Amino acid sequence: MLLQAALEPLPFAKPFRIAGHVFTEVPAVVVTLSDGTHTGRGEAAGVYYTGDDAPAMLAAIEAVRGAVEAGITREALRGALPPCGARNAIDCALWELEANRTGKPVWELAGLPAPGPxxxxxxxxxxxxxxxxxxxxxxxxxxxxxxxxxxxxxxxxxxxxxxxxxxxxxxxxxxxxxxxxxxxxxxxxxxxxxxxxxxxxxxxxxxxxxxxxxxxxxxxxxxxxxxxxxxxxxxxxxxxxxxxxxxxxxxxxxxxxxxxxxxxxxxxxxxxxxxxxxxxxxxxxxxxxxxxxxxxxxxxxxxxxxxxxxxxxxxxxxxxxxxxxxxxxxxxxxxxxxxxxx
The missing domain is CATH 3.20.20.120 (Enolase-like C-terminal domain)
Structure with missing residues (x-):
């Protein structure tokens, strides 16, 4: 398994204001997993008020790279990383990778109803x-x-x-x-x-x-x-x-x-x-x-x-x-x- 992680900042169309903060971009991190035939992707923005920013996400991804590339399961990932943006990106990539391997959409794998608007x-x-x-x-x-x-x-x-x-x-x-x-x-x-x-x-x-x-x-x-x-x-x-x-x-x-x-x-x-x-x-x-x-x-x-x-x-x-x-x-x-x- 090959793991790739990339920082892809997403600029806002205009500044966005909430209580105590003004945002101009999203510090998105994208994870791509590949087994040579199939891929899976996940994007995360982190959580600004917990300090879960792009450098923290990238560092967390590197900390579990070996386990992920060795074939970590989604449940094992929950034990390997605390709740955070890095875990979100890897988890979502694992879901899509399984979907592409099995030919079944994620909603079916997760036991969800067929999604609608x-x-x-x-x-x-x-x-x-x-x-x-x-x-x-x-x-x-x-x-x-x-x-x-x-x-x-x-x-x-x-x-x-x-x-x-x-x-x-x-x-x-x-x-x-x-x-x-x-x-x-x-x-x-x-x-x-x-x-x-x-x-x-x-x-x-x-x-x-x-x-x-x-x-x-x-x-x-x-x-x-x-x-x-x-x-x-x-x-x-x-x-x-x-x-x-x-x-x-x-x-x-x-x-x-x-x-x-x-x-x-x-x-x-x-x-x-x-x-x-x-x-x-x-x-x-x-x-x-x-x-x-x-x-x-x-x-x-x-x-x-x-x-x-x-x-x-x-x-x-x-x-x-x-x-x-x-x-x-x-x-x-x-x-x-x-x-x-x-």
Whole structure:
């Protein structure tokens, strides 16, 4: 087995702002595995708030190169690396390699239903309220929107009201990215109820989960930064209503599928999200999305260029074929290729 790892930075079409951060590119790492006949690929962006950046991902990949090239299994990989972007890239490459060896698509190998189009949110970066309202209108096809907040309560309330006035037709969720304290949630949630917002994602800082003990919200609260991997699931029940699974956080599709199943057993709803990336990164998450209540897989829409073949968005839905990732046509060797996005 031959393992190749390459850094492929993905520039954003324009800067993207959330609470405490402005992003201009995705530091994507792509892993390709080849047995001489068949290949498998995986893309990861890492997790910026845990220090899982491109150098860390590349170093982690090198640390397990020998085991991977000797034929590591996906389950053994979970023991060889902690949850991280490197493990995600290798795990996804192993799934596609098996699909190409067996001639079966990944969804079938994973015991999933045949995938179909999914309603996805389209994300509005934090900006002044008027600009966010204009951006909401510009997402004409969107049926679901996710608003990034910054933790400035008055401005965030104005942002939510402006977007709802601009798009009375849409499902709306908000993502606070750890921007609030527990004392601020009362007035924020009152606004969310008044504006028919359906989800509040990660309002408090990671590590402050216990502050939600005994807190009752009429708006479902989702754990994102508070839910990195499978081991953190038990602490979420009773505090959160939804867990947001991201493959870079949990270390791949293998663990992501297990999180979805165990979250259900704990009474949690399930969401799939992304750290932004190309269609190669979204495709495995799209399969996980077949099990989810909420889907947030708009990552390629932020990029100056996406790969081709790529996923397709139409009428608020995400469509992804097996030619993007998951099974190549017999005898086909796919290379990374990029096309501009509008």
């Amino acid at each position: 999914l309603l996805t949110t389209f994300t509005l970066g934090a900006d002044v309220p008027g600009a966010m309202a204009e951006a909401a209108i510009a997402y004409a096809q969107a049926r679901a929107l996710k608003l990034k907040l910054t933790g400035d309560l008055d401005i965030d309330i104005a942002r939510v009201r402006a977007v709802r006035a601009a798009r009375p037709d849409c499902w709306i969720g908000v993502d606070a990215n750890q921007g609030f304290d527990i004392e601020e949630l009362g007035p924020l949630i009152a606004t969310l109820v008044d504006t028919r917002v359906a989800l509040l994602e990660q309002p408090l800082k990671r590590g402050c989960e216990a502050d939600l003990d005994g807190f009752h919200s009429p708006v479902p609260i989702a754990a994102d930064e508070s839910a990195l991997d499978l081991s953190e699931l038990p602490a979420l029940a009773g505090r959160f209503d939804v867990v947001n699974i991201k493959l870079d956080k949990c270390g791949g599709l293998t663990e992501g599928l297990e999180i979805a199943r165990q979250a259900r057993a704990l009474g949690l709803d399930v969401m799939v999200g992304n750290m932004v990336g190309s269609s190669l990164a979204m495709a495995p998450a799209y399969l996980l999305g077949q099990l989810c209540d909420i889907v947030d897989l708009d990552g390629p829409t932020f990029l100056a260029k996406d790969r081709t073949p790529g996923i397709h968005y139409a009428d608020g839905l995400i469509h992804c074929g097996e030619d993007v990732w998951g099974r190549a046509a017999a005898g086909t060797e796919r290379q990374s290729a990029f096309v501009g996005t509008s």
